[in-house]
Amino acid sequence: MSHPIRVSEIFGPTIQGEGALIGQPTVFVRTGGCDYRCAWCDSLHAVDADYRHTWAPMQAEAVLAEVARLSGGRPILVTLSGGNPAIQPLGPLIEAGRTQGYRFAMETQGSVARDWFADLDMLVLSPKPPSSGMGVDWVAFGACLSAAGEVRAVLKIVVFDEADYQWAREVAGRYPSLPLYLQPGNHTPPPPGDDAAAVDHAGIEARMRWLVGRVVADGWYGATVLPQLHVTLWGNTRGV
Amino acid sequence: MSHPIRVSEIFGPTIQGEGALIGQPTVFVRTGGCDYRCAWCDSLHAVDADYRHTWAPMQAEAVLAEVARLSGGRPILVTLSGGNPAIQPLGPLIEAGRTQGYRFAMETQGSVARDWFADLDMLVLSPKPPSSGMGVDWVAFGACLSAAGEVRAVLKIVVFDEADYQWAREVAGRYPSLPLYLQPGNHTPPPPGDDAAAVDHAGIEARMRWLVGRVVADGWYGATVLPQLHVTLWGNTRGV
Numbered sequence: 216m217s218h219p220i221r222v223s224e225i226f227g228p229t230i231q232g233e234g235a236l237i238g239q240p241t242v243f244v245r246t247g248g249c250d251y252r253c254a255w256c257d258s259l260h261a262v263d264a265d266y267r268h269t270w271a272p273m274q275a276e277a278v279l280a281e282v283a284r285l286s287g288g289r290p291i292l293v294t295l296s297g298g299n300p301a302i303q304p305l306g307p308l309i310e311a312g313r314t315q316g317y318r319f320a321m322e323t324q325g326s327v328a329r330d331w332f333a334d335l336d337m338l339v340l341s342p343k344p345p346s347s348g349m350g351v352d353w354v355a356f357g358a359c360l361s362a363a364g365e366v367r368a369v370l371k372i373v374v375f376d377e378a379d380y381q382w383a384r385e386v387a388g389r390y391p392s393l394p395l396y397l398q399p400g401n402h403t404p405p406p407p408g409d410d411a412a413a414v415d416h417a418g419i420e421a422r423m424r425w426l427v428g429r430v431v432a433d434g435w436y437g438a439t440v441l442p443q444l445h446v447t448l449w450g451n452t453r454g455v
Numbered sequence: 456m457s458h459p460i461r462v463s464e465i466f467g468p469t470i471q472g473e474g475a476l477i478g479q480p481t482v483f484v485r486t487g488g489c490d491y492r493c494a495w496c497d498s499l500h501a502v503d504a505d506y507r508h509t510w511a512p513m514q515a516e517a518v519l520a521e522v523a524r525l526s527g528g529r530p531i532l533v534t535l536s537g538g539n540p541a542i543q544p545l546g547p548l549i550e551a552g553r554t555q556g557y558r559f560a561m562e563t564q565g566s567v568a569r570d571w572f573a574d575l576d577m578l579v580l581s582p583k584p585p586s587s588g589m590g591v592d593w594v595a596f597g598a599c600l601s602a603a604g605e606v607r608a609v610l611k612i613v614v615f616d617e618a619d620y621q622w623a624r625e626v627a628g629r630y631p632s633l634p635l636y637l638q639p640g641n642h643t644p645p646p647p648g649d650d651a652a653a654v655d656h657a658g659i660e661a662r663m664r665w666l667v668g669r670v671v672a673d674g675w676y677g678a679t680v681l682p683q684l685h686v687t688l689w690g691n692t693r694g695v
Contacts, residue, residue, distance in 0.1 A: 227671075228671045228674075228676070229667065229671065230667050230679075230680050237477065237478075237679075237681065238477075238636070238679040238680050238681040239676075239679050240670060240671060240675070240676040240678070240679075240680075286674070286676070287674050289674045289676060290676070291676045292676070396478070420687065420688055423688060424688055424689075427469060427470050427688075430480060431467075431468045431469065431480060434468075434526065434527050434529045435480070436468070436479075436480040436526070436529060436530070436531045436532070438480070439470075439477075439478040439479050439480075440470050440478050440480075441477065441478040441684075442684065442687075444681075444682065447660065447682075447687065448660055448663060448664055448667075449664075
């Protein structure tokens, strides 16, 4: 038996709602626990220790069995998210899944590097901007990129305001070769335990329009600007 | 002087609202005239001969100059759309633009093949489903693919209903190696000349949720499902 994975939820198939793989059918494996605590976290039920009792320790085989049950046994893209999935022992899950045809994308802030990043199909690094209240350890971040090796790595940056936007510009300058996705933040994230809470769709769409205009005004044509489709379609509801 | 291009509108930069390049900053060059007349056409001002007086004949150099003016002289993705841009002499525009660093994606139904398809950066083939009232000439469609050669080609299919969906499944079976994007149709397209007309956002979002559910129910994990972001963000307004 290897170390168990702390799992907050496994759900899908649905579509990936954001970033480089937007629109692709996927099953999400959301792990519990995070070394960050972003001010606007939209997944507190997988971050806040108050919800630790909802996180199940599962062996890789059990996680893969649940993914296969949800996908009808057909290989699908598996999205590893959190919390910070990099603090979980996901190597055996990825290795076993890939032999069965599953593909794996992982979303992490880039604070913890693991050698099994090199076994992913895509590494989505999402460094947190000033509005999060978190700071980025760029040495650790660089180690994540190094660990990914030849695996396709992309940047995804959530933007709430002008300070976040300027910060994203600096990050792009630091990693000019990485594809970069900008995403307007959701200022009405779900309070954990109340995923029926209202979402300010109009406000989020206004931020999206502002972000498009901001990129255009700067002639920053290498950036891709995408919303969170799942929020548009399903609000803060979990499991879709 | 080469033959002029019939131009309906040149606008941007904005983001590409749909398909494989969704979210990427781009300038649109929309040509006037079409060999199709889809029942739910969302660009009748570039299709209906009643609007022919609004289409300007322009030389490739003039089109490129306008694109460069809009982009601030910075190379950007240029999206060639219509109408059917394949019936226009776009080869010289693409050739001149590429020498200056511009990239070109073209959206066409696949009814007319041109040898300059091979000079594009992406060819988006959008065969029209039953709800359009149009039929597909698969020989001509195959010629478009052949003309593209090594250029990245993708399929984009608009889906309004179950018949369209089943048809999309057949097309996917016919071209298993082409990436395929499904897009819920807009049943409230703008009447030409009234781009402030109301859009049934709730209805379009309901169709998007249905389409995601349909793909998931069939385990069709190779399909990507994406909405028209520009309709969500700007309704039927032209020029964005």
